[in-house]
Amino acid sequence: MPMRKTLDFLLTDWLHAQDLTQRPRFAEHSAETFSAVLDTCEKIAAEKFAPFNRLSDTQEPQFDGERVHLPEPTRVAVQAYAESGMLAAAQDFEAGGMQLPCVIEMAANAFFSKASVAMGAYAMLTSGNAGLLMAHGTPLQREVFAKTEFSGRWFGTMCLSEPQAGSSLSDILTRATPDGEGFAADPLGARYRLRGNKMWISAGEHELSENIVHLVLAKIPDEQGRLTPGARGISLFIVPKHLVDTQAQLTGERNDVALAGLNHKLGFRGTSNCLLNFGEGKFTPGGQSGAIGYLVGQPGEGLKCMFHMMNEARIGVGLGAVMLGFAGYEASLDYARQRPQGRPMGVAGKDPSQPQRPIIEHADVKRMLLAQKSYVEGGLALALYCAHLIDEQHTGTPEAAQAAGQLLEVLIPVVKSWPSEWCVEANSLAIQVLGGYGYTRDFPVEQYWRDNRLNMIHEGTHGIQGLDLLGRKVVMNGGQALQALAGRMQATVARALEDESLAGLGRALAAALAEVGSATQKAWSTGEPEATLANATPYLQAFGHLVLAWLWLDVANSLGARSDDFAQGKRAAARYFFAYELPKIGAWLAVVARREPLCREMQADWF
Template sequence: MSMRRTLDFLLTDWLRVPALTQRERFAEHSAETFAAVLDTCEKIAADKFAPFNRLSDVEEPRFDGERVHLPASTQAAVRAYAESGMLAAAQDYEVGGMQLPCVIEMAANAFFSKASVAMGAYAMLTSGNANLLMAHGTPRQREVFAQAEFAGRWFGTMCLSEPQAGSSLSDIATRAVADGADFAADPLGPRYLLRGNKMWISAGEHELSENIIHLVLAKIPDEQGQLIPGARGISLFIVPKHSVDAQGQLTGQRNDVSLAGLNHKLGFRGTSNCLLNFGERGGAVGYRVGAPGEGLACMFHMMNEARIGVGLGAVMLGYAGYEASLAYARQRPQGRAMGPQGKDAGSPQRPIIEHADVKRMLLAQKSYVEGGLALALFCARLVDELHTGEAESARQAKLLLEVLTPIVKSWPSEWCLEANSLAIQVLGGYGYTRDFPVEQYWRDNRLNMIHEGTHGIQALDLLGRKIAMQGGQALLALAGRINTTVERAQQDAGLMSLGHELAAALALLGGASKKAWASGEPGDLDEALANATPYLQAFGHVVLAWIWLDVLLSLPEGEDDFARGKQAAARYFYAYELPKINAWLAVVARRESLCREMQSAWF
């Protein structure tokens, strides 16, 4: 079955997305306009991205000392994306946007992640950069910087990490000093000079657009010239690659931002990844966004959607591998039937898809990627509810997003990577070669457990903050939604048993959540959080079991192959995956101390 049919089913039959057109913000849209957006993006992805995915991997970015070289096909692809209007997909009509729901924007971008996630990254970063400026920038910053990005004339980046401070942003050392006594008089915003180094900057240097707008986290020194320690000292700055005047025109001068080197990566090779130096010649000119000390607050404004996007990107790489291995398994003859007849060497071989173990690997992939797609779209639909729903519905959406954001980022990153590994296994030796695309999908997907908050950080966020916030209100909101699905399943004889299993899994998760915090010294976070990652894994599997059951409840009447495939994938997940939570939650519940107490010398 095509991915598009699954996508349409999830959007229309399960999430009821066409009903959003009854809301004022989306009133000029219809089910037909939503479908047209998906059609357009599917075609651009198929024509401009997918045919060149391998080329972008083989001809990775190259720096000749003056400029970074990329294949011409990358330029053509990002131009086609910009011309589609998708850079401003969710923005107001007044700024050239399409006022699309987040869930449609995400669904449309899924085609690009599947076709070439590395080539698509330039546009995704630009859109995220501009969206942040629309939320936190001054009117002039929006007009000059964000709108140029929406038009595709300028592209954008996020400059967070530093060589000595990867995930620990509170330890960044880049500093921003007011540029003269009249620093606040610049129409583009309070003007600073930045000095420091940023590492792992995707799309940090290229020639795809006439300018690159860096959003840079840096610290402003206090009156004694000292950097304020911790996150409260971090501010956010717009630092263009090429200098811009007050009218938003290029001055012809390069800002004091230089490429120190390109990182050579396992995957995502088509996206340049850079070490950038700011202020080697005295200071890179930057314009502050928001108030001093609000840098992380501004940056985290976009984290929900960014992490949904990472999770969806992981799903689509898994989906691409699933489709490739499924097609291979259907045409690859090898082996014969078990039993006496199979011993006849003269009998015809069977396609490997007829072997039970190959079916197991394909079913696992199907359960991961289709379940992950449903999860990501559900979270995107929550974003729309947060922004356009009635007050109580928006409040519930906010609570659900709090607790589901670590899951939608981390679960697909782990399990759709596993889907890619299984795709390689289905192809056997061929899968390990570059003659087939599945090895590249695995390499590209391996990044997703690292960027936008590593797997372990998502686990600490979930167990250490999200489930306990507001007296456990977010966890209770999720449990309420799960129980509603269980109650509906009780009315369906074919799904009743799955409902019972989900209810038992939820109870087990709730019990382990309480036990994780139930003993030990007050405030002993180390003991409570030592097994945060197994907790994250179990939590994610319970969520996916719920998603699958809820999806089954929306299947149309009839027993066609489409419905049977969904039912089989859900059955697989409940039979082979959901039981894993018992082992994960056991170490959480007993506060297993092994990993916490392990000493460096013992290794």
């Protein structure tokens, strides 16, 4: 199928990921070990995840008042993932990890997102949770919580949002008060009692593992019991479902964390999604109410700790969206090759005695398949490129690390949002290719669309990513990050201009880059954030399309003189993106450049 061949090409021929083995951190690896990891994950995903993706959707989690029930294949699948060692893939050897580069870890996890993104979420959340604790936890917190999660004995969650505060974390009300006089003496960390409610908590309750380790954002009140307004007062706490000792053994006491109910979702149904009550008194650890939590880092540094893993989390969301798009693309491509319908145009095509031809021969079906190909393969290139920048940031020379950090500043909002929008569109086109069959549950493409629709919402909505990009990233430090990205694009253009077959695309990219730069300057020309940022989302869409056009041209450059079907397909997808997609940026940028006031001035009563 197209995905593995494309993945190998992007890693080896485009990004040259094998060169990372020349660095001390990855010196124990080789191109062969990287390939072996991909092979193993591809096999586990195909055997343990993919066959049960539909089951996880139709038999969504059920709460009987005491327990959350999941299909047995989900437990088998996540345990197979844990046994593969992938939970600690990027961690140090001393921590039981494999010291894999981020780009290889992301590529390997792509197979699970494609096979069953909902079943795979339990493991992905656990890995992120434990990785945060390895970075910000105390030595004992790392030993007891993080390493036990990496082993697969315990799983983890992130508890950020609240019913009244979704994306606005500064408005959270969950409070944490010191647990008695000796609260600071607990070896697991300063001990607090948490009381509050958390909403939209993926994997918040299940019985797939011995314990669930919640990472919870809460505020510590002052001596008068007041919560610090804004984000400054937010702290981070480890709140285990079952209390544990310093040897990572359960004490037998249940913490005061209770499931209030499950959210029933459009898609992504195989992952339990919960409203959790902390400190409601259903359980009374130590004879009193209040969920026991252990402080991570310093008071007031909760968001700082949480944002440590945000770049990789947002790359992961974007990659997950890509892989759902890829799954739909492959399904619709296979269907189009086999489904006979219609005949060629002209007189001969009206003869019913002539055989019908596969729908893949029709121009409009080719258009829909080309669109999907350009979205999903371009999105895969984007996610892998950003993961490779993470490796540069952590293991490159000081100059390379600084450059990678600058590029990540402007690309993180794009890698999260662009695949989340356009790979959902790919799923919609996959349904269209199948026609009426695509709208039924007899084929998987409708589930891919439903599962993928979540990615435009979580880890920061489109609107938030647009505000981040236009409001912060492109203007910070005098626009240095934007200039760094423009430099990479100009280098790609220069290379393309040396190839007659790509020179036209190179000139188009240069013009688009200039158009985005001009719109950015005009948007900020008055220095009024409210006027500028009213059109941040169209700016994000245009910027994302510019980035994808650049990556497609860079990929086309790397094909060299190859003329096989694989290379011709890549060139056709690049041409499609430049012919059908890149011209859209003009309309998006027009409202940005003139600071179109309509959406800002629209009155609520007018609706």
